[in-house]
Amino acid sequence: MIRLPSSHAAITAPLVASSTDFPGIPIGRSLLDGRPFHLSPVLTEERLLPSTNSLGMGGLGSGKSTTRKIQIRREILHHGHQAVVIDSFGEDGAGEWASLTRSLGGRVIDASTFTLNPCSGLFPREVREELIRSLIAAVEPGALTPQSTHAVQHALNHPKATSLGGLVDALVRPEDGRWPAAKLAEWGEAAAIALSRYTEGSLRGLFDSQNTSLPETDLPILSFDFSRLDRNSPAIPSLMAAVSCWAEQVWLPQSTAVHRHLVLEEAWQILLSPATSELIQRLLKNSRKAGLSLDVLMHTLSDLGDGRAQDLAKLCEVAHVGRLGPEEAAHIGALLDLPAWAVDRIPHLDPGQAVWRVGPTYVDIIETVLSDDELKLTDTSTRRRRAQQELAVEDAVEAEPETAVMLTKESEEPVFTDHDTGEGGDWEWEMPVNIIDARHYDVIRAAEEGRCGEAAKLVVVGEREDIRTYGINSDEAVSWLSTRARVAELCGNPYTAAQLRATVARMGKEVNWWSTQPDVSTSPAEHHGTQLPAPAPDPEDEQLARPRRRTWPYLAAIAALAVAIAAVWQGAADDKQGQEQKAKAAAYQGRSGAALDIDGVKADVVARWTKDKDKVVLQLSSYFDENARYLHIDASGENASSTRGGDRYPKDPEIVIPVKNPLDDVTVQIAVGGKSWKEGAPGTPRSVRLSPTGVAYDAKTGEKLPSDL
Numbered sequence: 001m002i003r004l005p006s007s008h009a010a011i012t013a014p015l016v017a018s019s020t021d022f023p024g025i026p027i028g029r030s031l032l033d034g035r036p037f038h039l040s041p042v043l044t045e046e047r048l049l050p051s052t053n054s055l056g057m058g059g060l061g062s063g064k065s066t067t068r069k070i071q072i073r074r075e076i077l078h079h080g081h082q083a084v085v086i087d088s089f090g091e092d093g094a095g096e097w098a099s100l101t102r103s104l105g106g107r108v109i110d111a112s113t114f115t116l117n118p119c120s121g122l123f124p125r126e127v128r129e130e131l132i133r134s135l136i137a138a139v140e141p142g143a144l145t146p147q148s149t150h151a152v153q154h155a156l157n158h159p160k161a162t163s164l165g166g167l168v169d170a171l172v173r174p175e176d177g178r179w180p181a182a183k184l185a186e187w188g189e190a191a192a193i194a195l196s197r198y199t200e201g202s203l204r205g206l207f208d209s210q211n212t213s214l215p216e217t218d219l220p221i222l223s224f225d226f227s228r229l230d231r232n233s234p235a236i237p238s239l240m241a242a243v244s245c246w247a248e249q250v251w252l253p254q255s256t257a258v259h260r261h262l263v264l265e266e267a268w269q270i271l272l273s274p275a276t277s278e279l280i281q282r283l284l285k286n287s288r289k290a291g292l293s294l295d296v297l298m299h300t301l302s303d304l305g306d307g308r309a310q311d312l313a314k315l316c317e318v319a320h321v322g323r324l325g326p327e328e329a330a331h332i333g334a335l336l337d338l339p340a341w342a343v344d345r346i347p348h349l350d351p352g353q354a355v356w357r358v359g360p361t362y363v364d365i366i367e368t369v370l371s372d373d374e375l376k377l378t379d380t381s382t383r384r385r386r387a388q389q390e391l392a393v394e395d396a397v398e399a400e401p402e403t404a405v406m407l408t409k410e411s412e413e414p415v416f417t418d419h420d421t422g423e424g425g426d427w428e429w430e431m432p433v434n435i436i437d438a439r440h441y442d443v444i445r446a447a448e449e450g451r452c453g454e455a456a457k458l459v460v461v462g463e464r465e466d467i468r469t470y471g472i473n474s475d476e477a478v479s480w481l482s483t484r485a486r487v488a489e490l491c492g493n494p495y496t497a498a499q500l501r502a503t504v505a506r507m508g509k510e511v512n513w514w515s516t517q518p519d520v521s522t523s524p525a526e527h528h529g530t531q532l533p534a535p536a537p538d539p540e541d542e543q544l545a546r547p548r549r550r551t552w553p554y555l556a557a558i559a560a561l562a563v564a565i566a567a568v569w570q571g572a573a574d575d576k577q578g579q580e581q582k583a584k585a586a587a588y589q590g591r592s593g594a595a596l597d598i599d600g601v602k603a604d605v606v607a608r609w610t611k612d613k614d615k616v617v618l619q620l621s622s623y624f625d626e627n628a629r630y631l632h633i634d635a636s637g638e639n640a641s642s643t644r645g646g647d648r649y650p651k652d653p654e655i656v657i658p659v660k661n662p663l664d665d666v667t668v669q670i671a672v673g674g675k676s677w678k679e680g681a682p683g684t685p686r687s688v689r690l691s692p693t694g695v696a697y698d699a700k701t702g703e704k705l706p707s708d709l
Helices: 064-079 098-103 125-139 146-155 164-172 181-199 235-254 274-285 308-313 326-336 340-348 372-377 382-398 439-448 452-470 475-490 494-507 523-528 540-545 552-574 576-586
Strands: 026-030 036-038 054-057 082-087 107-110 221-225 260-264 292-298 318-321 353-358 362-368 403-407 414-418 591-598 601-609 615-621 630-635 638-643 654-658 666-673 684-690 696-698
Touching: 026 064, 054 064, 064 082, 064 098, 064 260, 064 292, 064 362, 064 372, 082 235, 098 107, 098 221, 098 372, 125 146, 125 181, 125 235, 146 164, 146 181, 164 181, 235 260, 235 274, 274 292, 318 326, 326 340, 340 353, 340 362, 439 452, 439 475, 452 475, 475 494, 591 666, 591 684, 591 696, 601 666, 601 684, 615 630, 615 666, 630 654, 638 654
Parallel strands: 054 292, 054 318, 082 221, 082 260, 107 221, 260 292
Antiparallel strands: 026 036, 026 362, 318 353, 353 362, 403 414, 591 601, 601 615, 615 654, 630 638, 630 666, 666 684, 684 696
């Protein structure tokens, strides 16, 4: 998962329905042709997308949950949707949706402490009956027969049936009704035994409360946190049955949102239960008229076995599949009718990348793009990252060189001494750092000559040294990620290279990438970024107390280093423009965009360089902002405008301009008219400079603008 998109085309497979543009929130970028990918299923025409339900799959760390989180977040913020989440996994004692839920002003309900009275008078009679039937089916599916169902209906009319315990008593000792009490007791025996598990057995405390308060129905998001429950506990399908019934009978009728989402994390636990899978199937089939999207997330379809659970997956018109093994990829490809080229790519996807199928025909490979805030809210790997950092530090300490070169007082010849014992004398001050750090260059040279294994080992050694010396998050340590990326490119692994560069970009580090033709006179020094420290003067009396040492070797070394530094600086000054062009070429993405707020309208201005790099397509979009009345775009003598007509939104004006140098920035003038705009008015102007490296700036102030992705 990356904050900035990669700068290369990941694959060359054909794109199905490549001309299709879906309306809605931005999600990421196509790895097939580099276009941004937007999708809000509820806003998509029915002929393209018959239903709005979605299925997300992928192995651990594939990014399926992160993708769904940012979709839900953006739908809530941009379109006022609501969501209920069944969250069954997390870390540090909280579900993985907890941070996102709280950031949106929602509520997290800990299912391990959640109590619900299914017999409460707050529920209508039909809802109470449905809840009781769901609880029985969750633990004893065979207990529900026509006779037992009637016995339950009769018992719910008993004065004692204001709690689950009272209902069990009414089933065991019923009063006469249409049928004699003895027969009613016989019919209700199996149902009473099933319900007694909630009043006397292992599930007591969940549904045997006398009083109840129902969850709010007007919150933007509500998360039921199941993460503290045993994954094999029958409490999960029981609670899920109750939540599904509440969602269907209470939340959906009372919610006033334009659209709702029910998100099922680790859905295999839910769908394997016959009772809950029946509820989910009913919700799926009625989702369109209920204004609901079911968003189902799981690792693989094989978790579901055969039968109804897998049939439910076929009812989802939107599917995104992250990295999986070849066998599982083939299984999913057959179920979802994916083309062979897409199935072949699934095992090789990086985190945050997924094969998307939208409707019956559209297939693409999308890389999800996150903002900095979204990256923090969706991060669920803190434990693993801490462990990796601790291991890296330990390895760095263990990798400390066993020997070092020192000069003794008696001899000008170097002798090797053990740092651990200190034998052979110790110096009062450290030697100057190696300003011309050739380690990176040595690694690149080894990779260029085909010695990829040797290059990888050199990277490990250098990286450990810099982690030990400067820290794991230092520029010196991070610079090795850049070198790793270059080695990956030279050794035929462009996907790894793109991921490493995206990692550095996400960390916000300013590191110069290795150019295609590394130059030892400039690259290593710039790449490593260290400087010669100015030694503090020693007190005079301390100098006199010290033994006299031979200093000319160090003076000579410092002089040689100074000459080398001067040569580097002079070379860099003479070729500054060329280096800037190289850096820009290395960072080239062929696209740039800025998210703007002009006259109360949220709009995106986007530039896309064509494949032959001789033209740029410029577009201004307000999407479905209800305040947008007028859009205008102007660059290099070309201009286009659109206005809102009736209840429709203004179309996105677009122009195409020629460019001489594809590495040059493009400046565009735009104007936006908001809610108060009048016909014939010029609109509020803004000038934006768009760089092919993916960055956008205010053309007047030079201020960096937020990305549209």
